[in-house]
Every structure is written in C-alpha cells, then in structure tokens.
Amino acid sequence: MTDDAYLFLADGAPGSGWQAMPVSLTGGLECLQTPAVRAWLDAHQTDAASPALHVVPPEETGMIPEGAERLPVPLTEEELERVRRAAATDQVAAVEKELLSYRDSEEGRDALLHKALAAGLPAHRIVELSGVDPAALPTAPRS
Structure with missing residues (x-):
C-alpha cells in the first residue's frame, strides 16, 4: 500500500x-x-x-x-474522505456512516462490526471509522 x-x-x-x-x-x-x-x-x-x-x-x-x-x-484528509465516500457503494457508504456515529456509542457494537465486514469494508477501514481496537473485530462476517 x-x-x-x-x-x-x-x-x-x-x-x-x-x-x-x-x-x-x-x-x-x-x-x-x-x-x-x-x-x-x-x-x-x-x-x-x-x-x-x-x-x-x-x-x-x-x-x-x-x-x-x-x-x-x-x-488532504477531507479530500481523501470525499474520494472514499464518493467511490463507495450505497451499502458501504451507509455502513461507514453508522461506523462514524458508533464512535459515540457502544450499543450494538458486535452487530455493527459484523455488518461492516459483511458489506465488504476492509478491517483497517472499520478500525479507522469506528475507533475500535483491531483485536475486537470478529474473525468472520455473519449473514
């Protein structure tokens, strides 16, 4: 990378x-x-x-x-976020928005992490958006 x-x-x-x-x-x-x-x-x-x-x-x-x-x-960081969001599918963009709002809440953490993985977000992006420890990510997405 x-x-x-x-x-x-x-x-x-x-x-x-x-x-x-x-x-x-x-x-x-x-x-x-x-x-x-x-x-x-x-x-x-x-x-x-x-x-x-x-x-x-x-x-x-x-x-x-x-x-x-x-x-x-x-x-710039702001430009990079715009590029990432503009290129994201609707499903990925919606999950990313949820991950950003998750930073302020722990409610539903596991379900949201599974949802993000199932949507195809890479682990590093989930960590970046949600602020969770990489070790807290589930190993496999749920359906």
Whole structure:
C-alpha cells in the first residue's frame, strides 16, 4: 500500500478493469491546481473535467487497470474522505456512516462490526471509522 492517492486515466473500454471515481464527481481537489498535475494532464491532452480522469485512495491503488497512465498525488484528509465516500457503494457508504456515529456509542457494537465486514469494508477501514481496537473485530462476517 502507498501513502499517496493516484490519478489515472481510464480508457473507458468495457471490461477494462475496476472503475474508480471520476475526479469530476469528487469536488475540487487541491492537487489539480499544482504545476505537476497540470503538466501531467497537458501531456495527456486532457483536463480535470474529463470523464477518463479517475482518482483512487491509497488502499485501492492495486485496482488501477494494468498499463493505465497514473500519477501519485497527495490529498488532504477531507479530500481523501470525499474520494472514499464518493467511490463507495450505497451499502458501504451507509455502513461507514453508522461506523462514524458508533464512535459515540457502544450499543450494538458486535452487530455493527459484523455488518461492516459483511458489506465488504476492509478491517483497517472499520478500525479507522469506528475507533475500535483491531483485536475486537470478529474473525468472520455473519449473514
């Protein structure tokens, strides 16, 4: 895993790999105004509004299609959260919201942790959102 998020250009062909969040749907990202990113976009004859320009958080960089043009970019914590939420499925986004509100309550902890695992959230993300000790996570999701 890397500490940088990545911008990458998707060719748009069906079956070309995982579909990340188009940058145009994430709101403004500060990195888009940097000379390095502007030069990279110019070199690829595209701009930040292009539907081919995608962004992935650090934990998802392994999902960038093979051979895609890519550029590591730093994101602020707020931008990173926006990217993660924008790319999440409705089910994952709902569970993440519950995990964030869980920080203030212990009620229903085990059920919520099982729900998060069953929704496909990675353990590190559950720990980050809920604040639970990694050792407190159940070993297998319940149906």
